[in-house]
Amino acid sequence: MKKAFWLAGAAILALAQPASAGDTVKIGFVSTFSGPTAVIGNDMRNSFELALDHLGRKMAGKPVEVIYEDDGQKPDVGKQKTEKLIQSDKVDFIVGYIWSNVLLASLKTAVDSKTFLISANAGPSQLAGELCSPYVFSTSWQNDQTPQAVGTYMNQKGVKSVFLIGPNYAAGKDMLAGVKSTFKGQVVGEEYTVWPSQLDFSAELTKAKNSKAESIFVFYPGAAGVQFLNQYAQAGLKGQIPLYTAFTIDELSLPLQKENALGVPGAQQWVNDLPFPENKKFVEDYRKKYTGLRPTFYGAQSYDAANLINSAVVAVKGDTSKKDEMKAEMEKANFKSVRGPFKYGNNHIPIQNFYLQDVVKDADGQLSLKTVATIVKDDQDRFADKCPMKK
Amino acid sequence: MLVLVEQSLNGLQFGLLLFLLAAGLTLVFGIMDFVNLAHGSLYMMGAYFAATFVAWTNSFVLGILMALGATLLLGIALEFVALRHLYGRDHLDQVLATFGLILFFNDAVRLIWGPAGLSLPLPAWLTVPVQIVPGVFYPAYRLSIIAVALAVAALLYVVVMKTRIGMLIRAGASNREMIGALGINIKLLFTLVFGLGAALAGLAGLMQAPILTVQIGMGENILILAFVIIVIGGIGSIRGAFMAAIFVGLIDTLGRAFLPDLLRTVLSSAAASTAAPALSSMLIYLLMAIVLVVRPEGLFPAAKR
Numbered sequence: 001m002k003k004a005f006w007l008a009g010a011a012i013l014a015l016a017q018p019a020s021a022g023d024t025v026k027i028g029f030v031s032t033f034s035g036p037t038a039v040i041g042n043d044m045r046n047s048f049e050l051a052l053d054h055l056g057r058k059m060a061g062k063p064v065e066v067i068y069e070d071d072g073q074k075p076d077v078g079k080q081k082t083e084k085l086i087q088s089d090k091v092d093f094i095v096g097y098i099w100s101n102v103l104l105a106s107l108k109t110a111v112d113s114k115t116f117l118i119s120a121n122a123g124p125s126q127l128a129g130e131l132c133s134p135y136v137f138s139t140s141w142q143n144d145q146t147p148q149a150v151g152t153y154m155n156q157k158g159v160k161s162v163f164l165i166g167p168n169y170a171a172g173k174d175m176l177a178g179v180k181s182t183f184k185g186q187v188v189g190e191e192y193t194v195w196p197s198q199l200d201f202s203a204e205l206t207k208a209k210n211s212k213a214e215s216i217f218v219f220y221p222g223a224a225g226v227q228f229l230n231q232y233a234q235a236g237l238k239g240q241i242p243l244y245t246a247f248t249i250d251e252l253s254l255p256l257q258k259e260n261a262l263g264v265p266g267a268q269q270w271v272n273d274l275p276f277p278e279n280k281k282f283v284e285d286y287r288k289k290y291t292g293l294r295p296t297f298y299g300a301q302s303y304d305a306a307n308l309i310n311s312a313v314v315a316v317k318g319d320t321s322k323k324d325e326m327k328a329e330m331e332k333a334n335f336k337s338v339r340g341p342f343k344y345g346n347n348h349i350p351i352q353n354f355y356l357q358d359v360v361k362d363a364d365g366q367l368s369l370k371t372v373a374t375i376v377k378d379d380q381d382r383f384a385d386k387c388p389m390k391k
Numbered sequence: 392m393l394v395l396v397e398q399s400l401n402g403l404q405f406g407l408l409l410f411l412l413a414a415g416l417t418l419v420f421g422i423m424d425f426v427n428l429a430h431g432s433l434y435m436m437g438a439y440f441a442a443t444f445v446a447w448t449n450s451f452v453l454g455i456l457m458a459l460g461a462t463l464l465l466g467i468a469l470e471f472v473a474l475r476h477l478y479g480r481d482h483l484d485q486v487l488a489t490f491g492l493i494l495f496f497n498d499a500v501r502l503i504w505g506p507a508g509l510s511l512p513l514p515a516w517l518t519v520p521v522q523i524v525p526g527v528f529y530p531a532y533r534l535s536i537i538a539v540a541l542a543v544a545a546l547l548y549v550v551v552m553k554t555r556i557g558m559l560i561r562a563g564a565s566n567r568e569m570i571g572a573l574g575i576n577i578k579l580l581f582t583l584v585f586g587l588g589a590a591l592a593g594l595a596g597l598m599q600a601p602i603l604t605v606q607i608g609m610g611e612n613i614l615i616l617a618f619v620i621i622v623i624g625g626i627g628s629i630r631g632a633f634m635a636a637i638f639v640g641l642i643d644t645l646g647r648a649f650l651p652d653l654l655r656t657v658l659s660s661a662a663a664s665t666a667a668p669a670l671s672s673m674l675i676y677l678l679m680a681i682v683l684v685v686r687p688e689g690l691f692p693a694a695k696r
Contacts, residue, residue, distance in 0.1 A: 035607070035608055036508065036604075036606045036607060036608055036609070038506050039506055039507050039508075042506065168665060168668045168669065173665070190660075190664055191651065191664070192664050192665060192667070192668050193647075193668055194668045194669070194671075194672045197612045197672070198647075198668070198672070199603045199612075200405060200602065200603070202401040202404070202405070202533070202644065203398055203401055203402075203644045203645075203647040203648040204647070206394065206397045206398055206401060206648070207394075207648060210393075210394050210397075223508060223603075223604045223606055226508075226510065226604045227602065227603045227604055230510075230601065230602060230603070230604075231530075231602055233518065234513070234518055234520075234530040234532055234533070234601075234602070235520060235530050236519065236520030236528055236530065252507070255507070255510075256507075256508060256509070256510040256604055257510075258510065258512065
């Protein structure tokens with residue numbers, strides 16, 4: 001009796017599998033949906049869902065099915081979830097990845113199975129260089145690009161020396177290396193902190209203060225950015241040693257950072273007030289659909305990822321087995337990015353502008369991010385030469 | 392030299408904060424023989440209560456006092472409803488049940504306050520740096536943490552060593568059956584001890600909140616350190632927890648502060664900056680391992696049962 005039950009179950013599953021494949025576009029989405037950084041994953045999911053709404057939840061006439069998986073900010077879990085999505089769910093595309101170390105752990109599975117992977121945030125240097133793959137695209141940036149823009153801006157401001165602080169993991173190292181590659185002044189100190197467990201930066205702040213550096217650069221995404229700014233202000237360094245940031249102040253951390261973030265500059269490839277019609281639609285509809293929330297650059301990148309996938313599926317008229325054609329279409333970046341100008345380099349990393357953003361009080365008296373200037377135009381990452389793929 | 396003073400203060404402040412958390416844990420573990428993994432959740436609740444009450448009352452001090460009371464009540468309620476049924480059980484059962492409580496509290500907080508976390512802004516008089524010795528400025532708030540924690544340590548010492556309640560607590564730690572047999576209401580005593588432990592955890596959480604963010608799961612990382620401290624100091628020993636917490640705070644902070652420069656003298660700069668944070672976070676566990684080998688009962692063990 002029991003055996004018959006299992007057999008029946010297996011039979012139903014076996015029947016169900018091929019029926020669903022082919023009729024839908026299956027997308028796996030790996031991000032962080034639990035723990036303190038779940039807010040980032042939620043923002044990415046919200047934006048991806050909004051993009052699907054805007055697409056009528058169909059690509060080339062086929063309904064879209066998205067399976068969200070939580071990586072818990074852990075590389076081993078991310079790899080496991082990626083394997084599950086590719087091997088048992090047999091997704092056509094896999095999207096997401098906030099963390100560089102999670103992406104690096106998951107990359108091989110996707111590439112080996114020739115499943116398209118779209119990184120909607122993480123941009124480790126390896127991905128742009130020696131590990132680049134025809135099956136991997138990014139709708140974000142290579143980690144070094146944003147801090148490189150910060151370094152360029154600091155040169156423009158005439159900053160003579162800097163103290164660097166960042167977390168000790170793949171992206172932290174890329175970020176600090178990025179600033180160093182463009183900053184022309186002196187780097188007087190460089191500190192790495194344990195990631196993600198270290199939350200008290202008193203030792204590092206004391207060192208920065210005593211180094212007599214003219215400025216501090218930090219990279220602390222998520223809640224760590226809130227903590228860093230709190231402690232920086234409490235140590236009385238605000239107004240004493242100016243702070244420059246990458247990925248430390250965004251719409252998720254700003255409500256917690258409050259006044260501490262006022263006047264702290266950062267660089268970003270997308271800011272909510274960029275004057276493109278696609279961007280206005282994205283920001284307005286996001287705020288309408290998710291009352292009380294504001295989209296972040298993480299969301300903007302996820303929104304772009306959905307549109308990039310759509311462009312590929314439309315080009316092959318829904319036949320997702322035509323991988324070469326989809327790859328060729330995606331390389332054209334034939335979609336309207338919310339950040340404006342967007343094209344792909346040989347390594348499938350965007351060539352794009354980086355803007356200077358500042359924190360200001362907006363019309364409703366709320367703190368928000370504002371574009372101040374364009375720091376660099378059509379910036380390509382500095383690892384593209386190391387990628388064996390050529391255009 | 393001045394750097395050393397400032398970094399030592401950083402370490403002392405971190406250590407004393409850990410002491411607040413570890414004191415409650417060691418009381419409960421040592422006296423009630425109860426493993427409470429949910430201690431970190433009480434730390435989190437203290438922070439959430441404080442953020443909420445400070446926003447309600449618009450007064451930092453009042454909000455914090457209310458939060459302290461709320462955590463105390465929560466601790467007592469928790470003991471009354473759930474934990475007292477677990478005293479006679481195996482440690483493994485207690486670990487499982489209190490681990491379940493961690494999940495419960497995390498999701499309860501997600502339901503009530505949402506996933507995004509809160510902030511606890513400091514009043515202006517606490518955000519200014521204070522000159523402690525000429526040329527050394529130190530954040531006023533961190534100084535106030537040191538002061539409050541030292542006061543609590545002194546108070547705990549007086550209560551445990553000089554009062555009748557303290558005598559009962561110490562007696563309970565050495566021989567539970569005997570003081571029960573002498574007609575002491577051990578159940579009430581345990582409820583009190585647990586409530587006190589909860590209030591201490593809440594105090595640690597709310598003191599830490601303005602420095603960190605108030606967020607789900609904030610108690611879990613720091614709980615590991617608290618366990619390390621009570622193992623180093625000797626389970627059940629407040630004095631041990633105090634000394635061990637200061638050791639751990641100093642080792643952690645000074646390790647982070649000076650190890651990178653030390654390593655740079657032997658390694659390349661890049662290798663040193665990568666290895667140093669990893670190594671300095673290992674130092675504490677190394678200390679624990681050595682203590683476990685040399686003095687398995689801890690550095691300052693409580694009186695023998």
